[in-house]
Amino acid sequence: MRIAYYIKKDSLNSDAKVKSLLDELRGSFDVYSVRRQSDILPSTSVLLSIGGDGTFLTAARIAAPCGIPVLGVNFGRLGFLSENQPEDIVPALRDGRYSIEERSMLCASLEKSGSSGLPYALNEVCVSRKSMVMLGVDVEIDGAALPTYWADGLLVATSSGSTAYSLSVGGPICAPQSSVLIVAPVSPHNLNVRPLIVPDSSTMTISFRSREPELVFSMDDCIYSIPSTERISVCAAPVRLKLVKLRGNGFVNALRSRLLWGQDVRNINEN
Numbered sequence: 001m002r003i004a005y006y007i008k009k010d011s012l013n014s015d016a017k018v019k020s021l022l023d024e025l026r027g028s029f030d031v032y033s034v035r036r037q038s039d040i041l042p043s044t045s046v047l048l049s050i051g052g053d054g055t056f057l058t059a060a061r062i063a064a065p066c067g068i069p070v071l072g073v074n075f076g077r078l079g080f081l082s083e084n085q086p087e088d089i090v091p092a093l094r095d096g097r098y099s100i101e102e103r104s105m106l107c108a109s110l111e112k113s114g115s116s117g118l119p120y121a122l123n124e125v126c127v128s129r130k131s132m133v134m135l136g137v138d139v140e141i142d143g144a145a146l147p148t149y150w151a152d153g154l155l156v157a158t159s160s161g162s163t164a165y166s167l168s169v170g171g172p173i174c175a176p177q178s179s180v181l182i183v184a185p186v187s188p189h190n191l192n193v194r195p196l197i198v199p200d201s202s203t204m205t206i207s208f209r210s211r212e213p214e215l216v217f218s219m220d221d222c223i224y225s226i227p228s229t230e231r232i233s234v235c236a237a238p239v240r241l242k243l244v245k246l247r248g249n250g251f252v253n254a255l256r257s258r259l260l261w262g263q264d265v266r267n268i269n270e271n
Contacts, residue, residue, distance in 0.1 A: 052076015
C-alpha cells in the first residue's frame with residue numbers, strides 16, 4: 001500500500017510522536033510526504049492528515065479531486081475530523097479495520113469577479129461584514145427568494161460542517177451522511193429568522209445590501225475580500241471527499257467525546 005501524508009504545522013516535523021508514527025508506517029508501507037495536489041503519486045491508497053482539524057481541511061482539498069481517501073490523525077486539540085489516535089493507525093491499515101465514508105463538499109462562483117482558483121469547502125462557505133455596518137443578505141434557493149437576512153453575515157454549511165461554524169451560530173447538528181445543506185445567518189438582527197435546511201441538490205445565489213465597499217468571504221479556512229456588489233453562487237461540489245473511518249469511531253461517539261454532548265451529572269453511570 002502506498003500512503004501519502006500531509007503536515008501543515010512545521011513544528012510537527014520534529015515531534016517525537018510524529019516521527020514514531022512515520023517510522024512505524026515505513027515498516028509496513030510505501031510512505032511519502034505531500035504539500036499540494038500535484039505531489040500525489042499514482043497508486044496512492046490514502047492520504048494521512050497529521051495535525052488538527054485545520055490540517056484536515058487542507059488535506060481534503062488536496063485529496064478530494066484525486067479521489068483519494070483521507071485519514072485524520074489527531075495531533076491538534078479538538079480533533080473532530082482528525083479523530084484518530086496515532087497508535088491506532090498502523091494496526092487498522094495493516095489489518096483492514098476501516099471503512100470509507102463519502103462527504104459532500106461545496107463549490108462557489110463569484111459571478112462578477114470570476115472564480116478562478118477558488119477551492120472546494122468541506123465545512124462551509126461564509127460571507128460576513130468587515131466593520132460595524134449592518135449587512136443585508138439576499139438569498140435565492142433554486143430561484144425562490146428568501147426574506148432578506150439582516151445580520152453580521154451568512155453561511156452555507158454541509159452536513160459535515162454542521163458541527164463547525166454552523167453549530168456556533170445556532171445551526172442544527174446533522175448526521176454527516178445527510179444529503180442536506182444548512183443556510184444559517186451569523187448574529188441575525190431579525191428576531192424571527194432561523195437556520196434553514198435544504199437538499200444538497202439546491203443552488204443558492206447570494207447578494208448583498210451594504211454601505212461597505214468590501215466583505216469577507218471564506219471557504220473553510222481560505223479567506224478573501226470581495227466587493228459588496230458581488231453575487232455568489234453556491235452548490236454541492238462535483239467531487240465528494242472520501243473519509244477513512246476506523247472501526248469504533250462513530251459520529252455519536254465523536255459528539256459525546258469531542259463536544260461533550262449530553263454531559264450531565266444525571267447521566268453519569270455510578271455502577
